[in-house]
Amino acid sequence: QQPVQSPQAVILREGEDAVINCSSSKALYSVHWYRQKHGEAPVFLMILLKGGEQKGHDKISASFNEKKQQSSLYLTASQLSYSGTYFCGTEDSGGGADGLTFGKGTHLIIQP
């Protein structure tokens, strides 16, 4: 079952902050965040693991609430280059396919 992302879309002015949320109905082992620009491939941003470990870019921050099966991606002092579609991918704790289940994406538009 796909994780649910919110909001579906957001428009910001350069320099403003944004929070993108991802929630699942299943117990999660890890949450992954990717950004995709129009016509391009998704690009890795961050992995958050159950237990608190994180791997990703220094300028990106995110949280993972294991009890609520939710993750949030924090984009501060947004730049024009942050525009794109953000996807969370989840891996549940119950086994099954050895891969990620992605949400439908959040479209982020940064205006000058």
Place this chain on the structure above:
Amino acid sequence: NAGVTQTPKFQVLKTGQSMTLQCAQDMNHEYMSWYRQDPGMGLRLIHYSVGAGITDQGEVPNGYNVSRSTTEDFPLRLLSAAPSQTSVYFCASSLGRPSYNEQFFGPGTRLTVL
């Protein structure tokens, strides 16, 4: 390093035709996978492989076959193309299972089935 490469970039098929989408990586990654991306649907996992000779089904495997005879290559075969398979297909690879590892995506193949 070329990273993950996919061919062709664009393809138009008629219903019932078969074809193979090619994917190769030069990073010595063990894990490879195929996703399809449809408007408003995000990325959906078709098949994946944890190493040469090992493949398994993802979320939407029907109508597709894969094989992994080498570490580098992971082709996706459409057996009898249907309009519902019109989509953008992405191949991805990672050092190991995606739990702990960044996935590197190829540039994609845009497929239209008439």
